[in-house]
Amino acid sequence: MLRFLLAFILLLPPVARALDIEIVGGAAQQIPIAVAPFAQSATLPESVALVVSADLRRSGLFRLLETRGVAAIPHELAEVKYPEWAALQAQALVIGKVEPSAVAGKLKVSFRLLDVVKQTPLAGLEYDITPAQLRQTAHKIADIIYEKLTGEPGVFATRITYVNKTGKRFTLVVADADGGNPQTILSSAEPIISPAWSPDGTKLAYVSFEKKKPVIFVQSLTSGQRYVLANFKGNNSAPAWSPDSKRLAIVLTHGANSRLHLINADGTGMQPLTASSAIDTEPDWSPDGKWIYFTSDRGGSPQIYRISPLGGEAQRVTFDGSYNVSPQMSPDGKLLTYIRREGGKFQVAVRELAGSQVQILSESSQDESPSFAPNSRLIIYATNINNRGILSVVSADGRVKQRLSEAGDVREPSWGPATN
Amino acid sequence: MIRARENPVMWQAGALSLLVHGLFFLLLVMTFSWKAVQPMQVAQVELWDSLPAPKVAPPPEPPKPEPKVEPPPKPEPPPEAPEPKAEIQIKPKPPMPEVKKPPRELPKKPDPAIKAKEEEKQRKEALRKLQQDLLRDDQPVDHEADQALAEAKAAAEAKRAADALAASSGIVDKYMAQISAKIKRYVNKQVCGTGKTELTFAIAMMPTGEVSGTPRLIKSSGLPACDQAVERAILQAQPLPLPPQPELFSQFRDLNLKFRPND
Numbered sequence: 245m246l247r248f249l250l251a252f253i254l255l256l257p258p259v260a261r262a263l264d265i266e267i268v269g270g271a272a273q274q275i276p277i278a279v280a281p282f283a284q285s286a287t288l289p290e291s292v293a294l295v296v297s298a299d300l301r302r303s304g305l306f307r308l309l310e311t312r313g314v315a316a317i318p319h320e321l322a323e324v325k326y327p328e329w330a331a332l333q334a335q336a337l338v339i340g341k342v343e344p345s346a347v348a349g350k351l352k353v354s355f356r357l358l359d360v361v362k363q364t365p366l367a368g369l370e371y372d373i374t375p376a377q378l379r380q381t382a383h384k385i386a387d388i389i390y391e392k393l394t395g396e397p398g399v400f401a402t403r404i405t406y407v408n409k410t411g412k413r414f415t416l417v418v419a420d421a422d423g424g425n426p427q428t429i430l431s432s433a434e435p436i437i438s439p440a441w442s443p444d445g446t447k448l449a450y451v452s453f454e455k456k457k458p459v460i461f462v463q464s465l466t467s468g469q470r471y472v473l474a475n476f477k478g479n480n481s482a483p484a485w486s487p488d489s490k491r492l493a494i495v496l497t498h499g500a501n502s503r504l505h506l507i508n509a510d511g512t513g514m515q516p517l518t519a520s521s522a523i524d525t526e527p528d529w530s531p532d533g534k535w536i537y538f539t540s541d542r543g544g545s546p547q548i549y550r551i552s553p554l555g556g557e558a559q560r561v562t563f564d565g566s567y568n569v570s571p572q573m574s575p576d577g578k579l580l581t582y583i584r585r586e587g588g589k590f591q592v593a594v595r596e597l598a599g600s601q602v603q604i605l606s607e608s609s610q611d612e613s614p615s616f617a618p619n620s621r622l623i624i625y626a627t628n629i630n631n632r633g634i635l636s637v638v639s640a641d642g643r644v645k646q647r648l649s650e651a652g653d654v655r656e657p658s659w660g661p662a663t664n
Numbered sequence: 665m666i667r668a669r670e671n672p673v674m675w676q677a678g679a680l681s682l683l684v685h686g687l688f689f690l691l692l693v694m695t696f697s698w699k700a701v702q703p704m705q706v707a708q709v710e711l712w713d714s715l716p717a718p719k720v721a722p723p724p725e726p727p728k729p730e731p732k733v734e735p736p737p738k739p740e741p742p743p744e745a746p747e748p749k750a751e752i753q754i755k756p757k758p759p760m761p762e763v764k765k766p767p768r769e770l771p772k773k774p775d776p777a778i779k780a781k782e783e784e785k786q787r788k789e790a791l792r793k794l795q796q797d798l799l800r801d802d803q804p805v806d807h808e809a810d811q812a813l814a815e816a817k818a819a820a821e822a823k824r825a826a827d828a829l830a831a832s833s834g835i836v837d838k839y840m841a842q843i844s845a846k847i848k849r850y851v852n853k854q855v856c857g858t859g860k861t862e863l864t865f866a867i868a869m870m871p872t873g874e875v876s877g878t879p880r881l882i883k884s885s886g887l888p889a890c891d892q893a894v895e896r897a898i899l900q901a902q903p904l905p906l907p908p909q910p911e912l913f914s915q916f917r918d919l920n921l922k923f924r925p926n927d
Binding site: 396643 | 840844848890895896923924
């Protein structure tokens with residue numbers, strides 16, 4: 245009987261079972277994407293496809309594919325032949341056009357993001373804009389593409405501010421995150437330092453030496469109007485906005501050592517916060533408003549501390565190394581970036597607040613003023629190449645690096661908040 | 665020891681385990697014993713498998729005095745057929761008298777070539793008769809014969825299956841590795857965050873190496889962008905490398921792809 249059973253079992257067809265295959269790691273570093281040239285008039289000042297491509301390429305997460313070999317560039321969904329783009333090994337495709345809008349003097353910009361592999365549309369939008377907004381619209385399109393494919397908000401449509409020194413002239417500049425479209429906010433024969441964005445992005449606080457001493461100003465970016473925030477006896481410096489925009493932390497000396505103070509956004513209600521015989525400076529609020537991080541040498545060497553805006557004892561935050569300054573919190577509250585001096589080199593470091601592992605992000609030796617992008621993924625900082633100040637952007641995990649440079653000596657960068 | 669109270673299926677599990685172990689043991693034992701002791705019987709069965717041919721086309725023998733090929737008298741087996749053949753021939757002998765073609769004396773030819781041909785004929789006829797006898801259901805069933813045949817057939821199948829398994833598992837492993845390597849080329853782990861990210865897709869394959877339908881997400885990584893990037897990687901890796909042997913494709917028809925992009 246057992247022999248029959250055996251024969252029966254052996255003669256059965258093999259039972260179908262799903263085969264398990266493990267795939268560990270991933271070799272592709274970037275998403276292959278093709279941005280087809282938009283249909284647009286040659287007289288327009290910006291090529292939307294070029295701005296979008298440059299943004300995506302600069303993020304380091306995309307590989308831009310050459311589209312010149314494609315016979316007929318599609319501008320609408322119906323014109324797209326997916327196999328053509330799959331043959332280029334593209335995973336995503338961007339098409340669009342810029343046309344005169346129904347409203348006189350305006351333009352209609354429309355685009356579509358398509359999944360070439362699954363042959364489905366992923367996103368599409370239309371904008372009604374003035375020609376002057378064309379570049380900003382291209383940045384917004386790049387943001388949408390970035391968010392759709394990486395799951396994270398893009399920062400291409402945000403702005404940065406920095407100080408450019410050419411000859412003996414100092415200029416406070418606000419530009420697009422890619423350095424394009426620079427606008428002069430203030431031009432002065434005396435130094436300008438420490439620009440700080442208000443949380444809603446409409447105002448800049450900065451320190452100007454035009455009165456031959458450091459004075460804190462607040463200037464509206466929409467109206468150009470400005471007022472003096474703090475001009476107390478001694479030095480007034482290092483303004484930092486609270487997350488609710490109602491107050492700023494500033495550093496005053498009053499003829500003594502540098503100490504932290506709080507002041508209302510209209511310049512009233514100044515009150516001291518720290519009181520030690522050490523130097524306390526460079527305040528930065530945490531995104532939840534509960535802590536102010538700052539640099540202090542009260543422990544004997546410059547280190548980073550934090551204190552509650554309500555006062556109390558300051559807690560030390562950095563313990564490694566002998567020189568840690570310029571703290572900046574990430575907008576998501578998880579990371580802290582600062583400048584660390586090691587072996588005579590000043591480099592950008594980043595650390596998880598919850599952990600203690602420090603990662604050095606830069607390879608240069610004279611880094612200053614690190615500042616997080618609104619998506620907490622990128623850090624902009626000033627560095628020195630060949631005795632010229634330039635701006636550098638590095639991803640928070642150190643993988644992607646870019647450089648922005650302008651004629652002149654660029655310093656004191658600060659990344660603006662997210663735009664809506 | 666696990667108390668029976670705590671594990672109510674312990675006895676059934678034990679019995680099943682014993683049964684499977686016993687079957688496996690028997691498989692090994694039977695394969696070996698057949699091979700060592702009675703090789704010719706296996707050869708015999710292989711011959712039997714080729715029977716349908718002579719049944720379909722009765723061999724037109726060279727024009728001898730007898731145009732019709734008659735079944736040779738049983739007591740005259742071909743010289744090269746050894747004892748076991750006689751054994752089998754002897755067994756179906758009882759039904760012989762009821763065969764339609766009455767045995768006739770074959771005139772003896774001194775020519776060795778003709779004799780060889782006749783022997784060939786005789787062997788074929790013997791095997792054909794064997795098949796006929798077995799196919800008849802109005803014949804008295806010979807249990808012993810049935811059992812011996814089932815054993816022989818099972819042994820042959822077991823030997824074939826064991827050989828095929830050894831060869832194919834190597835091929836299956838090779839193609840699993842190739843599929844994994846090809847998909848990995850397109851997996852973009854930059855959008856999968858950091859830390860231990862795991863996700864699983866189930867896909868159905870077509871013999872051409874293409875995915876049938878869309879990949880099914882069994883376990884998400886928690887990051888939609890990562891899930892989508894991995895799905896694109898799977899689809900971009902088409903056609904997936906599959907083994908050329910059609911009988912092995914059945915193992916690749918359904919695949920569970922488990923990803924750990926950050927490892």
